[in-house]
Amino acid sequence: RSSDLDDRSDGERESSNTAEAAGTTRRERRRPLPSRDAETDAQTSPSSSATTTNAAVYPGELCVRGLELALASMSIGERCVVRVQPTYAYLHPRARPCPRGVDFEDDVWLDVESVRASSDATRIRIDATRTRTDGARGRTREGEDDDLAPHPVVHKTVTREGEGWESPRPPFEIVLELVGRVCATDEPNEEGPNASSVFAPRTRVRCVSGDGTLPAPLSAAVDTMRVGERCVVWCEPGAYLEDVVVGDSRVPAAGVAAGVEFELALESMVHVRDLFGDGVVFKRREKEGAGEFPADCPVHDCACRAHFSVRVRPSGLSGFSDDDDPVFDTRDALGEPLEFTLGCGTLPEALETSFRLAVPGEVSRVTLNDARHPRHGYVGEDQPGAAAVFAALAKFTGKETVALEFVAELVSFDRPVNWHRASLSAMLDEARKLKDEGNELLAGGKLALARSKYEKTVRNLEGLRGLDPAEHEAVYDLRRKTTLNLAAALQRSGEHAAAIARLEKLLDEDPDDAKALWRRSVSFLATHEHARARSDLSRCAEIDPSTAEEVRAQLRRVEQREIEGVARERAVAEKALG
Numbered sequence: 001r002s003s004d005l006d007d008r009s010d011g012e013r014e015s016s017n018t019a020e021a022a023g024t025t026r027r028e029r030r031r032p033l034p035s036r037d038a039e040t041d042a043q044t045s046p047s048s049s050a051t052t053t054n055a056a057v058y059p060g061e062l063c064v065r066g067l068e069l070a071l072a073s074m075s076i077g078e079r080c081v082v083r084v085q086p087t088y089a090y091l092h093p094r095a096r097p098c099p100r101g102v103d104f105e106d107d108v109w110l111d112v113e114s115v116r117a118s119s120d121a122t123r124i125r126i127d128a129t130r131t132r133t134d135g136a137r138g139r140t141r142e143g144e145d146d147d148l149a150p151h152p153v154v155h156k157t158v159t160r161e162g163e164g165w166e167s168p169r170p171p172f173e174i175v176l177e178l179v180g181r182v183c184a185t186d187e188p189n190e191e192g193p194n195a196s197s198v199f200a201p202r203t204r205v206r207c208v209s210g211d212g213t214l215p216a217p218l219s220a221a222v223d224t225m226r227v228g229e230r231c232v233v234w235c236e237p238g239a240y241l242e243d244v245v246v247g248d249s250r251v252p253a254a255g256v257a258a259g260v261e262f263e264l265a266l267e268s269m270v271h272v273r274d275l276f277g278d279g280v281v282f283k284r285r286e287k288e289g290a291g292e293f294p295a296d297c298p299v300h301d302c303a304c305r306a307h308f309s310v311r312v313r314p315s316g317l318s319g320f321s322d323d324d325d326p327v328f329d330t331r332d333a334l335g336e337p338l339e340f341t342l343g344c345g346t347l348p349e350a351l352e353t354s355f356r357l358a359v360p361g362e363v364s365r366v367t368l369n370d371a372r373h374p375r376h377g378y379v380g381e382d383q384p385g386a387a388a389v390f391a392a393l394a395k396f397t398g399k400e401t402v403a404l405e406f407v408a409e410l411v412s413f414d415r416p417v418n419w420h421r422a423s424l425s426a427m428l429d430e431a432r433k434l435k436d437e438g439n440e441l442l443a444g445g446k447l448a449l450a451r452s453k454y455e456k457t458v459r460n461l462e463g464l465r466g467l468d469p470a471e472h473e474a475v476y477d478l479r480r481k482t483t484l485n486l487a488a489a490l491q492r493s494g495e496h497a498a499a500i501a502r503l504e505k506l507l508d509e510d511p512d513d514a515k516a517l518w519r520r521s522v523s524f525l526a527t528h529e530h531a532r533a534r535s536d537l538s539r540c541a542e543i544d545p546s547t548a549e550e551v552r553a554q555l556r557r558v559e560q561r562e563i564e565g566v567a568r569e570r571a572v573a574e575k576a577l578g
Contacts, residue, residue, distance in 0.1 A: 064089045064096070067110055079113040121155045121234075126220045154217045155234045162226025162266065166293070169223060170210030171282070173270040176222060177204050179263045180246050182255040183234070199260070200249040208272070215244040218262060225266040234261045273357065275366075281350040281376050282367045289362030289410065296359045298413040301343035301434065301456065306355055307331055308338070308347075308408040310385050312371065312392040314400055326407075327392045328385035337411045338384060343456075344437060345449050347383060350376040351406050358410040366406040377404065419460055424471055427464070428478060431457050435482050442485065447493045454486035480506060480513070487519050496523035514544040521554070530562045 066084030074080070089108045090098040098104055168174050180200030207213035214222060217240075221233040235241060237259040244251045244260075251260055271285040291297075298304055309326035330338045340346040342356065350373075354366045371377055371393055378386045389404065396402050417430040438453030461479040483502055490499035503520045506513055521536035534555060541551040 064108060065092045065094065066108070067112070070112065071114065074112070074114045076114050076117060079111075082110045082112050084108040084110065121157045122224070124154050124156055124220050124224060126152045126154060126216050126240075152217070152238055152240045153236060154221050155236075156221050156224065156231050157234075158229060158231045160228070160230040162229030164226055166269070166271075167224055167226060168209040168266070168269055170208070171272045171274060172209045173206070173272055173284075174209055174222065175204065175206050175267040175269075176214075177202065177265040177267060178218070178246070179203075180249065180251075181261055181263075182252060183237075183259040183261055199252050199255060200246040200262075203247055204267070205247070215246065217241075217244060218246070218264070221262075221264065222266065225264065227266055227269050230263070230265045232261055232263055235259055275350065275353050275357070276376065280369050280373060281353070282369075283354045283357065284365045284367075285362060286365050286407075287361070287363035287409075289359035291359035291361075293359060294357070297357055298342060298410075298416075299356055300416045301341065301437075301453070302414050302416040303339065303341050304355055304413040305337040305339050305411040306409060307411065308351060308385075308406050310389060311405045312389065313403055313405070314396065328388040330384065333384075341437065343449065343453060344441060345380070345383075345446055348376065348378050350404075351408060354406070354408055355410050358408070360410055360412050363407065363409045366408055368404040368406070369401075371402040371404045419463065424464075424467075424474075427460070428474060431461055431478055431482070434460075435478070435485065438482075438485060438489075442489055442492075447489050451486060451489045451493070454482050454489060457482045458486060476509075480510075480516075484515055484519060487516075487523075491519070491523055491526070496526045499523045512543050514540045514547065517543070518547070525558055525561060528561075528565060530558050530565075533558050 064084055066088035067082060069088070070080075070082045070084075085107055086105050089095065089106070090102065090104045102108070178200065179198060179202040182197040182199055205213065209223065210219065217235045218233065221231070225231065235244075237255075237257055239256065241251045241256045241260065246262075271283075273283045275281040275283055307330045309329035309331075311324050311326050313324070342352060346352070347355075348368070350366060350368045354364055358364060368377055371389070378389050380386060381390070393402055417426050419427055419430075422430075434453050434457045438450045438457070441447075441450035441453060458479060461475055461482070464475055467475060483506055487499040487502050490496070490502065500520055500523045503516045503523070506516045507520070510516075517536045517540040521533045521540070524530075524533035524536060537551045537554055537558070541548050
């Protein structure tokens with residue numbers, strides 16, 4: 001409390017007004033703080049502002065915001081008394097829980113000595129990078145404000161840089177070497193804790209990121225490491241360490257009070273991805289390829305060449321065995337790599353997506369936990385291996401969940417046009433190719449895939465800038481044709497509102513586009529907007545007289561639909577009124 005130690009002169013008080021406005025006051029230590037024994041003997045009611053302490057108050061719990069501000073202006077070797085006002089202590093929005101014996105409205109006096117500092121340490125908030133077995137990261141409990149909640153932190157100092165750019169995340173498989181020590185509690189030891197302070201001997205840990213094998217402080221630090229990296233992680237002292245267990249070793253009481261540090265080395269990391277985030281499809285990298293992820297991956301639609309095999313088993317079994325014969329293998333069936341175009345539905349979605357996230361030469365094991373999944377699995381007899389897979393699935397009962405395992409190797413792929421660097425002619429050729437692929441899919445009744453092709457084409461063309469009049473005309477002509485085809489795909493899917501929105505963008509640019517007016521009249525008719533359908537058809541005949549006969553036939557359909565609609569409404573009304 002300020003009344004306990006405020007023996008400053010009037011001049012000292014005046015000179016510290018500016019600092020107090022910020023919530024902290026720092027001055028050289030003049031007299032010792034009350035001894036712990038004296039403080040412990042003091043009796044205080046919960047509502048009182050008199051200070052008491054408790055043996056369970058850890059240094060980490062005293063790292064209030066005001067202390068952080070004061071440390072920023074201290075030099076190494078300096079010792080001072082810091083007074084922190086309540087708004088920068090335990091009334092601060094990001095304050096840690098108030099220790100027992102301290103009132104929220106108390107001023108906090110801290111006797112601080114700056115011993116060492118490291119500019120290389122990275123501060124990692126544990127809960128902010130918390131991992132869970134379901135793969136979620138950085139989430140808080142329902143109703144909890146992540147920005148305002150208090151979080152323990154760890155401090156990581158890199159002693160050897162790692163390779164690459166990726167860090168572990170659920171469900172990556174990692175191999176880690178670690179050793180845990182209790183921090184020295186007496187004079188600073190520049191050489192680090194001695195051997196007698198080791199509580200977790202050097203060991204190698206194999207686990208899945210986020211599966212709970214590593215305690216939260218270590219998991220938070222490991223999630224920021226790269227393969228080959230070595231670092232020292234210091235965990236602030238605090239009650240949260242009481243529950244930290246590394247292997248069979250629990251953090252001792254001395255570590256809870258003084259903090260612990262771990263030497264970590266990330267030896268290896270196996271990429272495992274939940275491809276769609278729904279826990280159905282997992283891709284595990286078995287063999288590294290040539291190239292960098294994702295720059296050298298066929299993320300965009302292009303021609304690919306690949307090998308794959310597929311095995312079938314009940315989901316209840318422990319796993320697939322390499323001794324099990326695959327029901328289909330491209331090496332046996334074709335003798336050469338399968339060539340296909342991404343985005344055309346040639347392969348099951350689970351397998352195609354895994355190829356999009358692979359580099360040439362990479363071998364991956366892709367597990368589809370539900371072989372009958374309506375989206376991720378086999379959906380057509382024309383897909384390679386479908387007949388063999390369906391025959392194998394027929395041996396299982398309909399109630400039994402069956403899994404598929406693909407062993408997939410991306411051999412090579414044709415790099416698509418770079419829409420940021422290529423010439424306009426190359427980009428237009430690529431756009432026509434995508435449109436033609438969409439036309440084939442539309443003719444084959446694959447409406448969703450056709451729509452995706454058209455949307456990608458329109459999006460690419462809309463992004464072009466800096467065109468001269470002739471170039472603009474060429475781009476507009478191709479974009480118009482693609483948009484009209486996209487509207488047709490949407491209409492066949494029953495998405496007439498989306499089709500109208502696309503067509504109206506064309507009509508905003510050219511109100512006399514007869515084909516766009518005709519297509520829009522079709523959607524107006526489907527949505528029972530008969531007057532607007534007539535208006536578009538009449539306008540279409542005015543612009544293009546050659547369509548007059550077709551327009552008259554369509555107007556008769558509109559009139560017939562309107563008569564049928566009125567009759568249905570009358571019948572419903574008569575039935576409702578008895």
